[in-house]
Amino acid sequence: MKKPLLLLFCLLSCLSVFAQKNDIKDLWWKRNNLRVIQMNLPDYEAKTINADSIVEDLVRFSANTLLINAGGIMAFYPTKLNFHYQNPYVKGNVLGDVIRKCHEQNIKVIVRFDFSRVHESIFKAHPDWCYISPKGERIINTDMYVVSINAPYVQEKAYQIISEVMDNFPIDGIFLNMPGYQVNNPYEGKYHGIDQNEYDKKRFAEFSGGKQLPVEENKSDRLFQKYLEFKKHTVEDWSERLHKLVKSKNEQIAICTYSDKFVDIIRHESQSMTTLPYWPYSASDNVSNAVNSFPDHIISNASIQQISFQSRYNAVEPQEVQIRLYENIANGSGLDLSMMGDMRGYEDERNFEVFRKVYAFHKKHEPYFGRYKSVAKIAVIAPGAWPNGEPMQEYRGIQLMLREAHIPFDIIEDGQIHNLAEKVKGYKLLILPEITYLKPEAIEVLKQASREGTNLIATNRSLFDSPETLLDLFGAKIQKKDNDGAGNYLVPDNRAIFKSFAGQKMLFWKFNLGIYDFPGADEKLLPILAKGRPGPPEIIGGHDATGSYAMAIKNHEKSKAVILPINLGKIYYMHGYQEHKNILLDVIDHILPESKHTIQTNAPARVETILKEFTKNNVSNSEKQTSDGMILHLINLTGFSGNTYFEPLPLYALKFGIESSKKPRKVFSLSTGKAIKFAWKSGITNLEIAELAGFDGIVMEWN
Structure with missing residues (x-):
């Protein structure tokens, strides 16, 4: 009996290992179908947020991923770590309730950490953990002090905070806000200079063979060039250690931040501009740059709702948000928006209908987004x-x-x-x-x-x-x-x-x-x-x-x-x-x-045309490497006047000649669902669109 039992045990063990490998292979974010809503919670909202209403809103807006505060600057859960400042407004286990109820609706939860600052109480206990300028100044926002990346808080305590969250909550991802070296106070627009913390000095001396930390940013200075190498090395070292920690606990937890090394999702941001001319192609610019520069990563470009750091409760114009979101999906990102607080009692709800419309559109036509090849x-x-x-x-x-x-x-x-x-x-x-x-x-x-x-x-x-x-x-x-x-x-x-x-x-x-x-x-x-x-x-x-x-x-x-x-x-x-x-x-x-042969058209210059080959983004299609056709994204920017965003003007009788090596089996509009007449000759697909409102995706499926 021992041999059969041993054989059975080995078989079950192999099946278990096989299942784990399958899980690793089928990493949830690899579908590239993210519809993220980030709720950047002010501390006081921890007192009033409600898990049921949050999940209800996410479902209503067709979101499949929530990004919400967890820790760093302050804990949005009952922490047991004495170096992790507890948000005084937190009641009960609200973060755990949100995660559990999101999972009941198949919504993933990425939690936000920000290790750029610590509360004044932590600073007073450990001033050596914090930034100090060449003039001896600290960077302070009210009662929050900027930290030094090479000091123990970031190098040791941050990992303990992340571990505490991972050990207590079944999270799906980690988002790191404001990673890396701090030389500015971005919330006040003031430059302070290279961090002169003693831990930075010591580590730079070890890295450079005894050299002193530079005090000025001068690209022609060899010492500063060495400092740039040092910054890159230390940031990547920290990121690699975080990657090892997270993946040792759970391969299915995604790491998301603004850099590319040791991360799974590269996040970018479309922000409002404070200087003219405004840039209506922000999302296309960001996504195309990241998708083509880092083709092995998933890209998530966030539409930042606030006008500025000083005006967080005033959102940008709905028409600008609509352009950003459509440009996201046309270029290969999912949908992503960042707002202050949750959606109940919001201070500026003008964009909500745009969110609902575009997110629902992406959900309905998900197979046609996320798996693109450039032409x-x-x-x-x-x-x-x-x-x-x-x-x-x-x-x-x-x-x-x-x-x-x-x-x-x-x-x-x-x-x-x-x-x-x-x-x-x-x-x-x-x-x-x-x-x-x-x-x-x-x-x-x-x-x-x-x-x-x-x-x-x-x-x-x-x-x-x-x-x-x-x-x-x-x-x-x-x-x-x-x-x-x-x-x-x-x-x-x-x-x-x-x-x-x-x-x-x-x-x-x-x-x-x-x-x-x-x-x-x-x-x-x-x-x-x-x-x-x-x-x-x-x-x-x-x-x-x-x-x-x-x-x-x-x-x-x-x-x-x-x-x-x-x-x-x-x-x-x-x-x-x-x-x-x-x-x-x-x-x-x-x-x-x-x-000029790839796209020939009579469309106005203010119609953005983005042409891609696509492979249907279905789970059953995940191994397929060949294209299923082409899709022509049309984003109507006629409402952009240079410094104002109005509703786009409807356009009629737009003609297109699309270079295509294959004859389409059918052509149709994603917006209307209707077939479009076409003619294919000598490698060109000719078609006409009767009307273009804000956006359309013209699908040309091959045989």
Whole structure:
């Protein structure tokens, strides 16, 4: 009897292990069908929140994931840890009730931790745990003190807090808010400087071989460059240890935050802007960047409801939220919104109908979202995950030109080029808008791509710190990279290339106008005219040729490389003159004429067109690798006026020619459910949409 019993025991053990592996394989977030509602709870709402009403609202709004406070700054549950400040308003086990009742409705729960601050009582007991500036200042928000990442609170106590929550609640995920190093008080808009905490000093000395912690952020300083390496190393070390802790307890718990290392869900945010011009493509920008830069991750881009940190109880306009949410699902994210508190007695409910409508739409048509393949021939290189300043303006301006021209493109973060070499080399055109620095490995990828047939366009100060690359790839040498171009003109001289300038001989300029030599280029274009004489009409003129050019083309064996050392994107982003957009569009048409064949349409420029191949997102379809068809997302931005969001204008009789290698079996509208007549010939699917309101998804299913 012993042998049969032993055999049975082994069989059951194997089945158990097999079941666990299946569970690991079928990680819940991998479906990429998230419909998240984040309830950012102020401390006092812990007194009044009700598990039944929260779950009722989530069901009513078709949410399948709740993101809610758990700990860090304060515990939203009865904690037993004396270094974890207890929210005084917490009653009973409300967090446990919320999780249990969400699970009864098949709603996942991700809990929020914020380890950036501790309560004053913790600070008084352990001041050495907290940030201190080069001037000896603390970063304080009322009674909350910013901590130091290398001090014991983050390095030890944070893991104990997370463990306590995981051991006491059956959570589905962990969200980390404000991870990493703090140098600003973002809630007050004040910069304080590099943390000089003694734990930071000691750890940096160990990392750098005895060097002292820098006190100024200076990218040209080698010590600061070493400090940047140190920050990256320490953040990734902390994240790796967290990953090991979480996954050792439960593989089915997702880790979500804003970085990419040791996380399962990368979160991004579409926030309101405080400066003009507003950016209606925020969600498309964020999601496309993350999806293409980190293709092995799930992306969740949150629509942040608040106007600002100072105006949290006033939401952005409903029409802006609608655009964000539709852009999310069109580009490959799920739905995600972040609000202050729960939904009962909310201070600004104007967006609630938009939430309900878009979330219900996603739920109804879930198989057509979340599993996409790009059809883009072009990639725009992004200056980081959170672009800012002049590089952001240049980058957005280039995007705007392409979006308005209905030219599909992907976005890839500059720091990821070397990790995505084969993907990058698969594009027919790469555009570098103000990409001033690339790692040597990334530059080598660009050179390989150029040799194998990928065309390049670089604008403004791109690659200025690598003169040998500028000469090798573009045949260019810098004379003066920073030069105020206000008052200069450019001449669209070669009309075989510049076909969009009938009746126009001179193009005005402002912002940067780099002065370059092009000894290795094959063609110089856009002659620069000198600044004219200022004054009354009687004395103006004097715009003589300077002998310099604003563009050059170098012919490689299988590709072309174009350099435009001018703020081409920024001038369009800030001012929107068509002549500047037409420079880029004419250049693209010259070096990659097939780019305009992917989508041909009479739709206005304010209709955002996002074309993807899709595989149906069904559980039974999870192993399928081939596409089931194409889907054309249409987002109507005609209600965006530049600084206000109105209801979009209905549009009629929109015609499309979609490049498709296969003939569709059927074409239909997700919004109406109705079939759409089409004709397929020579690889083009032609169709007409009778009416477009705010959004539609045109599905072209293949045989």
